[in-house]
Amino acid sequence: MLADRSRRALYDYVRHQDHPVGRDEAADATGMSRGLAAFHLDKLVEGGLLRAGYQTPAGQPRGRGRTPKVYEPAGDGVAVTVPERRYELIAEILADAVAADPDDSARAAERLAQERGQAVGSGLRGRATPVEVLVDLGYEPAPQPDRILLRNCPFHALAARQTALVCGLNLAFLRGLTRGLDADLDALLVPAPGACCVQLRWGQSTALPYISPSGSAISSTRAPSGS
Incomplete structure (x- = not known):
């Protein structure tokens, strides 16, 4: 269904909007005719996407006549991974944690996840912006004035x-990533339907307490080295 380039472009556009998308908007955004956009949009509806x-x-005033047709993503019930999931990352962290500390693998996994994130961030520091890194990791970041919302969870099925x-x-992992990137961002657990459970907030590196995944608070926002 998504092998057609035009259809994929329309699907990507619709799923990145925060409102139902009309045919005119979709056509303008993807540079195709309204008729062709309508054809592909309806095919995506038929395919369940x-x-x-x-x-x-x-943003449009309501006029006379028939209400326009609009489109929005079908939701998590569709078995499509755009962007790709990254289950191998969690698998590697958990496997290493069990090998490193069988008696307290959960705490070891937390430490390894942060170390892995920091290593990734350090390797990309100065070569890519935080948003670009998050795109490559599959989080689908949506920058806001005070935060970066993450529309996608790369670990969705496991998180469920x-x-x-x-x-x-x-x-x-994201706390380690922001440290490695030396970005003025803090990661917070903010569960929301249809999005990643973590948000990144700008300029909060000294204002918010660090809450470990185990639920304990640490006085500084940044996790202590090695924790």
Whole structure:
């Protein structure tokens, strides 16, 4: 369904918007005719990747006649991974944690996740912006004036099964990543439907307490070295 380049472009555009998208908007955004955009959008609905409804598109006054058709993502029920998931990262961290400390593998996994994130960030420091790094890691970042929202969880299926464990490791990884990048960002657990459980907030590196995945608070925002 997504092998067609035009169809993939439309799908990517619709799923990155925070509102239902009309045919005119989708056509303008992807540089194709309205008729071709409508054809591909309806094919995506038939394939279960989008759902359609009727309402006045955002920012347009309601006029006479039939309400325009709009499209939005079908949701988590669709088995499509765009962007790719990164389950191997969690698997490697957990396997190394069990090998390193069988008696307290959860704490070892938290430490290793942060170390792994810091190593990734350090390797990319000065070569890419935090947003570019997050894009490459599959988080689908949405920068806001005071924070970076993460629309996608690269560990979605595992987080659904073991929420506390996986979200805790995700938090530790992102804290390590921001340290490695030397970015003025703090990672916080902010669970929200249809998004990653972590948000990154700008300029909070000295204002917020660090909350470890195990739930204990540490006086400084940044986790102590080696924790």
